[in-house]
Amino acid sequence: MRLRNSGREAEKIEPQMAPMIDVVFQLLIFFMLTLNIVEPEGDFNVNMPITDSSAPSDDMPKFPDIKVRLVANEDGSLNTIRLGQVNLGNGPNVFAGLNHEILKIIGKPGNPITKDMEVELEADYNLHYEYTLKAISACTGRLDSSGKHIIRYIEKIKFAPPVGGSKVGS
């Protein structure tokens, strides 16, 4: 009986909290300090095999490349976008316009002919890279209404040699 009583007293022993809290605070501070807020990044794939411009590849001739010309101002900002012969102008909605024109060319997204189509970007040498990237994005596709999935337009993007100098116009 006495032994049992002493056993009940033993139940009150508490585990040592202090070391655990020390370690836990160390961990907390470590993770707080190593935290750097980085925006998620994504890729645009461009497949550029080594080809000579003199040797034309065995492209299907029935789908000529869609030529997108990006003209820059002297300071590297965007002057105009031309799609083939059509001048899309400039302004905040020019990339949406390019996106719309590409959709008109391919008919509907996921159209089998888009596998054989290519977009050729021809940009001025001094054009800022962000506009080129936006043009690539506008040709690649758009987000669906939920904003989660990409509706693909044309996957294949290639570059024409840059148009040299800072001269405006072609």
Next chain:
Amino acid sequence: MKIKSNKSAVVDVDMTPMIDIVFQLIAFFMVITNFEQIQADERVKLPSDSLAKPPEVKAADELVLNIGFERNASGEITDPEAYIFYNGEKIPVLKFGPNFAQEARIYKQKNQDPKEVPVILRTDALVKTGLVQDLIKIAQENGFTKFAFKATQKTQ
């Protein structure tokens, strides 16, 4: 007097709620921390695009190049020439050929074809497009064929 001093010594704080919260915080920071951005350079201000989605399949090996400008503390460009920030050095973009050759050699030693290794270009939004194309050309001369452009994922 005796009773009083005894009682006040025994009083201890209830630790449970504090530990609960602290564990919550640790779990939060652990989940949010990612250690994968080692190859990213903070001087590069990527352009943003809503279509930039993280790749579903990540290549085992990739060559990440950071192309950007020297910037001061407030983010202004101090040197108009664009550099590649590579292994702690800054190399002018057009002088990167020997480094590409070296990378290609390393991949060949590992029995990998440089053709299959994607070159990830983390390019500052203000770099000239022609310069990027020149860099791609230099890379092609050294056997690289797959390229990817990085952008931050942001809806505008």
